[in-house]
Amino acid sequence: MPITVTSRDSALTIALSGEIDHHGAREMMTQLDDAIATRLPARLVLDLSGVTFMDSSGIAVLLRALRQEQQIGGSLRMTNIPTQARRVLDAAGVGRLITLD
Amino acid sequence: MKAIDQVTVTFTSRSANEGFARAAAACFAAQLDPTLDEVADIKTAVSEAVTNAIVHAYPDCLGKIVMRLRIFDGGVLEIQVKDSGVGIPDVDKARTPLYTTGGEERSGMGFTIMESFMDGLRVRSQPDKGTTVTMRKRIARRAGSSQ
């Protein structure tokens, strides 16, 4: 199970874990889709502390979550980003689109 | 320039092999005593090149991917990922940030990431023949290392 969902106040925190590459991205995308569609969070926080590896396939997962939040008028923030994932996000300029703590 | 060491691995374009390719490259590079950040850079670049071969080169079939790893004098690591897939009609365009022929699951940042994580990137491609991506990274010698 690559995602774990917890909620508090109006914020929904989803912890992602494992390797987010092309091989693992689809399952994570499906689970995130389901979580967002059923909870419709006004504020979504993605906790990346358990992510051991991420490449551009992970960027597509995160941008999809961003679009879904935008569609329901919600916001997206990412937190506890490990160094490797951070470097990938920086190289791709994702910080211009999503708030990275 | 002659390589000091080299390893070649051939694998099928199954996504399960992405992790294998990353680990193989990281293991081979270990003899250069890279830092953890350098290992992460190597794994990331390999993941991008191999994923492209899996996703784009062989869109509706399985094909062969050849990854050749070489080390040159001065701690230079070369990673070459070769496929015999559909090829890229316009390499310069393909290397542009955000350019993608993939759908929702792609962001068009693979080549940009390879470029920023490695010291050099060369892409050779011929439509219907295949694509060869060659990347180089210099691993600086660290004080106290036995390299």
Ligand SMILES: Nc1ncnc2c1ncn2[C@@H]1O[C@H](COP(=O)(O)OP(=O)(O)OP(=O)(O)O)[C@@H](O)[C@H]1O
């Ligand atoms: N090995 C390959 N064979 C055929 N086409 C390729 C290959 N590698 C890349 N391409 C083409 O180049 C484009 C850009 O590749 P790049 O890796 O930069 O982005 P992407 O794969 O589309 O998205 P991302 O890497 O962000 O998931 C691809 O969309 C594809 O059209």
Ligand SMILES: [Mg+2]
């Ligand atoms: Mg790519």
